[in-house]
Amino acid sequence: MPLAFRVDDLTGDATRALVAHHLAGMHASSPACSVHALDVDGLRDPAVTFWSGWNGDELVVIGALKQLDEENGELKSMRVADAFLGTGAGRAVLRHIVAEAAARGIRTLWLETGAPDDFLPARRLYESEGFTTCGPFDDYTDDPFSVFMTRAV
Helix, strand or coil: CCCEEEECCCCCHHHHHHHHHHHHHHHHHCCHHHCCCCCHHHHCCCCEEEEEEEECCEEEEEEEEEECCCCEEEEEEEEECHHHCCCCHHHHHHHHHHHHHHHCCCCEEEEEEECCHHHHHHHHHHHHCCCEEECCCCCCCCCCCEEEEEEEC
16 A cells, blocks of 8 residues: 655644544553653654655554654654554554654664553564664663663664
8 A cells, every 4th residue: 555654743633533542542551651652742842753644635654753862763653543454554654764764864763662462563563673672761661561672773
């Protein structure tokens, strides 16, 4: 499925609805103190670039890159719309973000994802794209509901 990625200002109804759906899913799978997903205001942080991926006029996927410093970035808020699960959209947005990070000179990417079984498909995707488990990074601390991963860009 061809996807058109664009930097998104988070004002569109479809984008805001998918961000809300993402947050609801995170809260359904983890206690609130272990949910590290960003809301719309958090995704508007100047250190964050947020993309949406579209197939025609249908929103398929979202994802973000948070610039931690000149050489390090964090993947944030990746979510595929339910109707497009299993279509490769998650892999497509992940590869898009990795390519954008490389173009910015980022050398290492980091991410935090959930430890419960609900997050197993995401962890498998990240592993298949070269991410390996690691310890907490940036401001994160050990959390039984979190898995931390990293890879070179």
